[in-house]
Amino acid sequence: MELVCPAGNTTALRTAIDNGADTIYTGLSDATNARHFPGLNFSPDQLAQGISEAHKRGVRVLLAVNTYAQPGGWERWRSAVDQAAALGVDGIILADIGLLDYAARTHPNLPRHLSVQGSATSVEALRFYHECFGIRRAVLPRVLSLAQVQQIAADAPVELEVFGFGSLCIMAEGRCLLSSYATGESPNTAGACSPAGHVRWDETADGTLSSRLNGVLIDRFKAGEKAGYPTLCKGRFTVADRTDHTLEPPTSLNTLDLLPALHRAGITAIKLEGRQRSPGYIRQVVAVWRQAIDRCLAAPDAYTPEPGEQARLSALSEGSQTTLGAYSRSWQ
Ligand code: SF4
Known part of the structure; x- marks a missing residue:
């Protein structure tokens, strides 16, 4: 092996x-x-x-x-x-x-x-x-x-x-279009799920950190919370009044x-x-x-x-x- x-x-x-x-x-x-x-x-x-x-x-x-x-x-x-x-x-x-x-x-x-x-x-x-x-x-x-x-x-x-x-990767690889919806680029075309040029981090005065992909809010971390790279499938979203890792937890x-x-x-x-x-x-x-x-x-x-x-x-x-x-x- x-x-x-x-x-x-x-x-x-x-x-x-x-x-x-x-x-x-x-x-x-x-x-x-x-x-x-x-x-x-x-x-x-x-x-x-x-x-x-x-x-x-x-x-x-x-x-x-x-x-x-x-x-x-x-x-x-x-x-x-x-x-x-x-x-x-x-x-x-x-x-x-x-x-x-x-x-x-x-x-x-x-x-x-x-x-x-x-x-x-x-x-x-x-x-x-x-x-x-x-x-x-x-x-x-x-x-x-x-x-x-x-x-x-x-x-x-x-x-x-x-x-x-x-x-x-939770999708059938080579067929994921999540990133394309947000950025127009996908791992299949541009070689990255979340192309770095589209990633933005914002920190507020109380230490809250927000990650965005081409303006789409992917996650928000409390002060001191470990922040992962913003990938759409691993983001926290609010669905039916519940905010969680909707697709996949890290x-x-x-x-x-x-x-x-x-x-x-x-x-x-x-x-x-x-x-x-x-x-x-x-x-x-x-x-x-x-x-x-x-x-x-x-x-x-x-x-x-x-x-x-x-x-x-x-x-x-x-x-x-x-x-x-x-x-x-x-x-x-
Ligand atoms: S966005 Fe997530 S599911 Fe899609 S290719 Fe990247 S890792 Fe896989």
């Missing part, structure tokens, strides 16, 4: 390598990937340097080009695929079928992974991507129950990667408990979310998952997460709480 870790900059990449990543996934500094935030990601030169350092340590590097090419922007997305091939990444993570087709025809030897943004939730969908574009691996969306993941894994024609830890996915089941199902790789996270976060999360995967692989039947590991992950989680998300859902 491979540990696939995020890196939003060179320091995070080195930190992930030092703490036991098998594979690092990255993005270029533009809207071609779904973590397009100011100051984040890699220039081609930085990525070349990162790949060289990773390869010397036996670690693979993937490049996410997982937003959808926009009308009039094809050249930018095509160029990102070409750069991935020229830089010698170990695989490219794609969602757009036009780009998958381009990559398969132009760079047939560059391994292609279907991004979670491709939203493939059935064996039939995986077969389509495999037959048409020769994908080697698919990242499953975080909307599937464990039983569904096991069912798909039993017949999947490609390697499967699932999310192990990090921010949750929480992080944590599947440490499910490692043996995922291993038995034949899942190839565990992905950690968080290219936007600090190197300090990466250090702790990668170290916990490295230890857990090694213990699980050594003795799957005897494996249980250690309380210290769970406590470390909880402390790093959104709202200081974790969930199994859709994995534990009983309905289909």
